Amino acid sequence: MCRPIHAAAMFLALVLAAAPQPGSAALRTELKRTPTLRGPALKPLPPSEAKHAMAPFQAGQCGVCHVKNDPLKPGPIKHASINEECFSCHDDVKELMGHRYKHVSAKDSCTDCHNPHNSKEPALLHTDMVTLCTSCHVGIGAQVASSRIKHAAIHKDKKCSNCHNPHAANVEKLLIGLPFNLCVNCHSKDGMTSADGKPMPNYAKLLSANAVWHDPVKAKDCSACHRTHGGENYRLLIAAYPESFYAPFDKKNYALCFGCHNEKVVSEPVTTTLTAFRDGSRNLHYVHVARERGRTCRACHEVHAAKQAKRIRDNVPYGPSGWLLNIGFTRTATGGTCTKTCHDTKSYDNKSLLTSAPSGAAPVQ
Amino acid sequence: MRSLLRLALWASLVLARPGVALEPGDRVDDLELPALGGGKAHLLSGGTVAVLVFARVGQDHSEVALKDFAARAAGRPDLRWVAVLSGDTPLAEARALVAATGWRMPVLLDAGDVLYGRLAVKLHPTVFVVDREGRLAAVEPFREINYGDRLMARIQFTLGEIGRAELAEAEDPKAAETHSDEGLARSRVRFAQKLLEAGMLEQALAEVQKSLAIAPTGPGYVLQGKILARQGKCGDASRAFDVALRLEPKNGEIAVEKDRCAAEKGRAP
Numbered sequence: 001m002c003r004p005i006h007a008a009a010m011f012l013a014l015v016l017a018a019a020p021q022p023g024s025a026a027l028r029t030e031l032k033r034t035p036t037l038r039g040p041a042l043k044p045l046p047p048s049e050a051k052h053a054m055a056p057f058q059a060g061q062c063g064v065c066h067v068k069n070d071p072l073k074p075g076p077i078k079h080a081s082i083n084e085e086c087f088s089c090h091d092d093v094k095e096l097m098g099h100r101y102k103h104v105s106a107k108d109s110c111t112d113c114h115n116p117h118n119s120k121e122p123a124l125l126h127t128d129m130v131t132l133c134t135s136c137h138v139g140i141g142a143q144v145a146s147s148r149i150k151h152a153a154i155h156k157d158k159k160c161s162n163c164h165n166p167h168a169a170n171v172e173k174l175l176i177g178l179p180f181n182l183c184v185n186c187h188s189k190d191g192m193t194s195a196d197g198k199p200m201p202n203y204a205k206l207l208s209a210n211a212v213w214h215d216p217v218k219a220k221d222c223s224a225c226h227r228t229h230g231g232e233n234y235r236l237l238i239a240a241y242p243e244s245f246y247a248p249f250d251k252k253n254y255a256l257c258f259g260c261h262n263e264k265v266v267s268e269p270v271t272t273t274l275t276a277f278r279d280g281s282r283n284l285h286y287v288h289v290a291r292e293r294g295r296t297c298r299a300c301h302e303v304h305a306a307k308q309a310k311r312i313r314d315n316v317p318y319g320p321s322g323w324l325l326n327i328g329f330t331r332t333a334t335g336g337t338c339t340k341t342c343h344d345t346k347s348y349d350n351k352s353l354l355t356s357a358p359s360g361a362a363p364v365q
Numbered sequence: 366m367r368s369l370l371r372l373a374l375w376a377s378l379v380l381a382r383p384g385v386a387l388e389p390g391d392r393v394d395d396l397e398l399p400a401l402g403g404g405k406a407h408l409l410s411g412g413t414v415a416v417l418v419f420a421r422v423g424q425d426h427s428e429v430a431l432k433d434f435a436a437r438a439a440g441r442p443d444l445r446w447v448a449v450l451s452g453d454t455p456l457a458e459a460r461a462l463v464a465a466t467g468w469r470m471p472v473l474l475d476a477g478d479v480l481y482g483r484l485a486v487k488l489h490p491t492v493f494v495v496d497r498e499g500r501l502a503a504v505e506p507f508r509e510i511n512y513g514d515r516l517m518a519r520i521q522f523t524l525g526e527i528g529r530a531e532l533a534e535a536e537d538p539k540a541a542e543t544h545s546d547e548g549l550a551r552s553r554v555r556f557a558q559k560l561l562e563a564g565m566l567e568q569a570l571a572e573v574q575k576s577l578a579i580a581p582t583g584p585g586y587v588l589q590g591k592i593l594a595r596q597g598k599c600g601d602a603s604r605a606f607d608v609a610l611r612l613e614p615k616n617g618e619i620a621v622e623k624d625r626c627a628a629e630k631g632r633a634p
Binding site: 089090100175259273 | 425426478481482488506508509510514540541544545547548549551552553556559560572575
């Protein structure tokens with residue numbers, strides 16, 4: 001009986017002051033300019049609108065945080081700062097703030113994001129989490145809104161905090177853990193599909209069945225290749241990567257790979273240092289890739305993990321129906337052999353003199 | 366003449382150990398290479414841990430990494446920081462990279478990519494950490510996340526400044542969960558404690574019960590016992606203290622509270 005009366009009284013007392021809407025640009029500006037004016041913006045919502053409330057507020061115990069227990073005139077908070085006030089109960093968040101990377105807003109004032117009384121949103125956020133976060137992180141907001149390929153995780157379950165800890169973390173970008181630990185946590189289900197409806201592997205299964213992992217996977221660094229807020233490239237890749245088995249060679253098409261790998265591994269016809277996939281000094285990457293109907297990386301290499309060194313595939317989906325074409329590659333001490341599938345059985349030897357200069361089909365520059 | 370050329374090519378293929386990656390513990394040759402600023406400079410500096418950053422112009426990852434390392438290098442002048450660029454890098458582009466990243470340490474140009482070949486460097490950026498004895502301690506290829514933190518941990522490990530546990534923590538930091546039932550339960554206990562201090566026993570008891578419903582914690586049961594004791598319900602308090610004791614056997618406060626309650630009950634008329 002008392003609680004609704006208390007809540008209504010508090011609402012009436014605080015709503016009188018005109019205030020910018022929580023989470024609005026005006027509020028952000030105001031917070032930055034005059035932190036002491038935070039109070040009016042933190043008015044409670046009418047009880048009929050609020051879905052969540054702070055326990056002391058709900059219990060009508062203003063005196064837990066304020067100097068007076070009077071809902072009409074609660075007076076200032078008891079502690080010297082908002083955060084000290086909050087941490088007097090929320091000591092778990094205080095401990096969290098000891099992590100290496102801290103959110104400026106969390107360090108500055110809990111009420112930048114939370115209404116200390118009540119809210120429509122879980123965790124008493126001023127507005128929906130994505131709206132709230134992107135009101136400051138404008139670039140991310142634009143990326144989320146306008147990207148061609150969307151990441152469903154942003155709008156479901158815990159939204160931004162599926163991956164980020166908005167208070168503090170031990171990982172850059174306030175990630176809860178290293179990207180792999182977060183990504184595989186969700187991408188370990190059968191039957192998942194990408195935004196374009198194509199099936200996606202169960203990565204937990206794929207990685208456990210294939211011992212040779214791509215270096216960024218080993219480093220738990222999915223973000224090295226994937227833009228998780230949304231992007232323009234297939235599979236949320238950070239840069240261009242050919243989607244098909246064949247593609248004309250243009251280094252722009254391989255911007256993703258050449259972001260780390262030396263493009264000379266493909267563009268140099270002759271080498272004795274850039275790759276072990278060479279017959280003598282004849283660069284076989286150049287032979288395969290640097291041409292009009294070039295074989296793309298995926299023709300021979302698995303991206304995430306494979307059973308063979310250099311993540312050479314056992315087979316590759318080929319043609320519109322995705323028929324699996326066997327690669328049939330066998331490594332030797334100084335080279336390797338591919339059995340007849342893409343072409344007749346061919347071998348190469350790093351120390352060979354017979355094919356030490358480019359010959360045969362002329363690669364397209 | 367042709368046979369001589371063939372012999373030279375054979376020698377370069379067989380003897381040059383191309384593409385053979387060094388293993389940690391292998392000696393890194395202290396080559397003398399042309400420096401971007403003019404003259405030549407050695408790769409290593411005897412007795413000092415060296416951090417060799419292989420970078421490339423016109424590549425975002427290299428630029429980001431060099432900028433980060435340049436800032437970190439300022440705080441570790443005891444190390445030899447060297448950026449190594451391919452010998453065919455246009456000098457103007459190399460200088461632009463240095464200017465854009467604030468890199469103030471030596472930049473060496475690997476003429477003929479000899480060093481690239483010897484160290485089998487295929488990715489950019491890649492960092493080689495060389496110990497005081499000139500042996501390879503670690504190779505750190507690019508990471509989008511926590512690259513600098515991991516590199517610094519690897520360097521500190523090489524110097525003996527941190528142990529394996531700290532290195533492992535830097536390589537895969539402990540998760541920082543956004544929410545835990547235990548944390549929420551603790552907050553409720555704190556609130557209940559404040560209600561108890563205000564003499565609001567019924568509300569405090571209700572709050573602590575909410576806390577225990579979220580997560581049964583030792584502090585929750587201790588407080589429940591204290592509230593019940595204040596209400597004169599010593600039997601119920603004692604049962605709460607017993608549960609608390611099972612959760613926190615080393616908490617000496619629990620036995621004291623339990624005894625106090627029993628003593629007060631004994632004194633009761």
